[in-house]
Structure formats: structure tokens, C-alpha cells
Amino acid sequence: MKTDLIIENIPVSIYENPDAMGSAAADFVERKVKEAIDLKGYANLILATGSSQFTFLEAFKEKEIDWQKITVFHLDEYRGIPEKHPASFRRYLKERILDEVAPKKIYFLNGDAEDVEQEIRRYSNALQKHPIDIACIGIGENGHIAFNDPPVADFNDPKLVKLVTLDEACKNQQINEGWFPTMEDVPKQALTLTITAILNCKAISCVVPDERKARAVHNALYHPISTECPATILRKHPDTRLFLERGSASEI
Template sequence: MKESLQIDNLKVEVYETSDAMGMAAADFVQEKLSAAIEEKGSANIILATGASQFKFLKALKERVIDWHKITVFHLDEYQGISDTHPASFRKYLKDRILDAVQPKEVHFLNGDADDLETEMDRYAEILQKHPIDIACIGIGENAHIAFNDPPVADFKDQKLVKSVILDEACRKQQLGEGWFPSLDEVPERALTLTIPAIMACKAISCVVPDERKAEAVYNTLNNEINTDVPATILRRHEQTRMFLDTASATNL
């Protein structure tokens, strides 16, 4: 570790490389999962997607974890695309970790369901029955968490899952990461866990590499806690750890 700091309740760790960052986050998540399994015989986890999670998921897949006792959820999914679409978050997680580790259960949020209201209610009901031991998240270039972009972020949301309009900065990020061939093909809407759903998790691992996230990281740690910078809410969670590399910590 290069350095560590604490902002309000949020513990922040900076690593020299994204590989070291990913391994440290995997160790943290392994520790939380193992403690939950030891305490109650099972664990529940939320996994994130996107380019920022590559190194972390690779490291997590290599950890010795009793996945047969773990139930997996995920943060969000685009509306209107199937689980075979190259940008589908369901496909992302199957390809990068789930097919390899074979968890006890996996609950996907189906963005192409025929009845999205019913689908959101279904997912929220399952979430309520599985208190989450650790959520693995990132933050966007606009400092969103999940798909709670600044225009739709609500710290007091009454729902656990909702349908949102993606703002332009978010859609440009998805294009820039190479998930879609053109901005026109980036969906305008998505289903997402809300901020209260994420904040209700017992622990949160927030992995944020790359210089393109440096401004969002700075704003998250320095701005007033409000929905203009949704990730600032993480500073109120007592069991959140943010993992950075030197590039994402450039502005600190």
C-alpha cells in the first residue's frame, strides 16, 4: 500500500498499481465473506461490472472462497438488452467470474423482462430476504454508484430497485469503455439498485482505478455530501473501504 487516509467514516487505500489494488480489494471481500459464512453458514454478495472491476474480479476468482455457500446479486442492467448482448452485465459476470466459481445461487436483474415493474418488485423482494454481507461497487466518471447518476440519485429513495434515465456523461463513459460501437447504441435507460439498497449492505468494497476517475474520486472525498456527487454518501457508511491506484488518486 502506498498510503491510506480516512474521510468521515470512509477508509481509503491507495496502491501503486491497479493489480495491487485489485488484490487488496479481493482480500477484503474474502475476509467479509468468510466471516459471514463462519457466523451463519452462508453469505450474500453484490457484484459490480465495468472496466474498473477487471483486476478485482480476476483476483477474487483466484481466492479460496466457499462459493457453494454464497448467493450473488448484481447492481444494475441496461433496459432492453438480452443476456447475450456483449454489453450485458449478466453476461459480463458469467464470463468473468460466475461460470468459474459456481455460487450457490445467482439472482440476475433482467433488463429485458416483458414487465419491468414486476421484475423490479421481484428483485427487491429477493433482496429483502437476503441481507447483503458485502457489496462490491465502483464509482462512475460522474461519481454515480450503480446507475444512480446525479440527476436521479436519491439518498432517501423509497425503492430498492428502480428504472432510471442515464445521463449523457454516463452513456459516454459506456461508449468510451468500448461496450458499444456508437453513442446511439448505448441504452438510454437502465434498472438499478438504489442508493439506500447499497447503503443497507453490511460492508462495501469500492474499487476505483484509472486516471479518468481522478476527478470523481476527488469530488467524492472533498465535496459536500449531496446527490450532485452521489458517491459522497459512502462517507456515511461505517464499513466501506475505497481502493484506489495511483492514477485514480492523482488529484488527492
């Protein structure tokens, strides 16, 4: 069973369970990637992390895609943790998809880089050289996209990548999802793509499972567009699609 809606110019698809949701999102991203490859011979892709992406990545890595024509970026990384750390997003992506599909090129955000400003410049330059065809993102419990929490979100950010301080709601989510044992263990900062960088992407696939995200989904679709809920800005993007399941759609 599937329900399709259009809310504030965003096509919204609601599925019975997270597996069906993830599979549908994988179909959508596969189509966008193949369209880009057919048009210009290559595609540039952003992948997200976290528990919201589990079913999408499982389905997406099974698609018959020429990964040797794809350059991959990711959304964010904790400041100061090495790649081998269990919560590292670099490790997450390697283990869940990238080591298996072997893209042509991967640009990782190095959260433990000694010179943060130099790392920001490096990643920003790479994004400018590889305009993104499709970004795969989620929405946080506080309405964030990437690590653009309400206190640091900027809809007109001049930067593509920046260092941010995580708010309490965001850090609580990391604990609730099992990435860290206590609040003290959660890094205070992270490197993140800005909202400007996300909105620059030609298409956006936003995958949001779980009833604990239902209020954030409701706010993203119905509240006034403001940084109080950063995901509201997705309503201004010309090609965003939102994938939900019954739990996350329960307040629509």
C-alpha cells in the same frame, strides 16, 4: 508501495497499479465473506461490472471460498438488451467469474424483462430476503454509484430497485470504455439498485482505478454530501473501504 489514509471516516488505500489495487480489494472481500459464513453459515454478495472491476474479479475468483454458501446479486443492467449482448452485465459476470466459481444461487436483473415493474418487485423481494453482507461497487466518472446518476440519485429512495434514464456523462463513459460504438447504441435506460439498497449493505468495497476517475474520487471524498456527486453518500456508511491506484488517487 501502498498508502493508507482515512478521509471523512472512509479508509482509503492507494496502490501503485490496478493489479495491486484489485488484489487488495479481493483480500478485503474474501475476509468479509468468510466472516459472514463463519457467523451464520452463508454469505450474500453483490458484484459490480465495468472495466473498473477487471483486476478485482481476476483476483477474487482465485480465492479459496466455499461458493456453495454464497448467494450473488449484481448492481444493475441495461434496459432492453438480452443476456447474449456483448455489453450485458449478466454476460460479463458469467464470463468473468460466475461460470467458474458456481455460487449456490445467482439473482440476475433481467434488463429485457417484458414487465419491468414485475421484475423490480421480484428483485426487490429477493434483496429483502437476503440481506447483503458486502457489496462490491465502483464510482462512475459523473460520481454515480450503480446507475444512480446525479439527476436520478435519491439518498432517501423508498425503493430498492428502479428504472432510470442514463445521463449523457454516464453514456459517454460506456462508449469510452468500449461497451458500445456510438451514443445511439447506448441504451437510454437501465435497471439499478438504488442508493438505499447499497447503503443497506453491511460492508462496501469500492474499487476505482484510472486517472479519468480522479475528479470523481476527489469529489466523493471532499465535496459536500449531495446528489450532485452521488458517491459522497458513502461517507455516511459505517463500513466502506475505498481502493485506488495512483491514477485515480491523483487529485486527493
